[in-house]
Amino acid sequence: MFEDQQRFILRKISRINYTHTTxxxxxxxxEPVYKRFRDLLGPLSDHLKELLTYEYGGRTYKQVMGTLDLVGERVGSDRFHQDDIYAGLGLVAKQTAERGPSSGATVTGASFSAAFLGISQYKQQMNIALDAQLRVLKGLKDRAAHTDKSRMQVNNLRFDLETLRQSKAAQSAESVAADKKLEQEFTDASTAALTEMTAFIGDDGVEGVLQKIAEAHREFSEKSAQALKSVG
Known part of the structure; x- marks a missing residue:
């Protein structure tokens, strides 16, 4: 690893034109797409935490999870079972329906209560899906760290190969053998790094996370809209 870092520094201070090694x-x-997606993992995680906890009145993800975790373990849907803005509205409306003579207002209160208590449950269901994607993002950060090491190896090998090709004075048997060996290492490392970057970007990576977040929110929105149609 130390040797890789030294070569990294050497590459940065050397002004070499890669005329023989593509x-x-x-x-x-x-690579630029991978780097852009990698750099967006932090902001994406932050906004996902906000989407996951907005119904708890502005408390942070850490505060909410600290309250809802049971002995540090994830406990399925129950971990999100706490009065949120939807449940709060539903419970208040339930009280308006239970007090006073029967009227249009009490009927509306009852249907409003049922709708918002239902929305609270739908949000809990969405939270479970979002929390799962938050953990996927954490895993992607680890994958990105590994991929960045792979990319460094590719760049180091390319530098070594280009340096060899520019410096050799004659096509000796020894230099040709060294060239062939380095070229194979460079090709293998590049292929592996490209595979990692492609997976990171696609369905098994950030794109897949975005799709699942959208799917969870779409389901929540559709169920919520259907519940609100019953109010009145």
Missing amino acids: MIDGYEDA
């Missing part, structure tokens, strides 16, 4: 097809297209 990247494999697709690598230079995938």
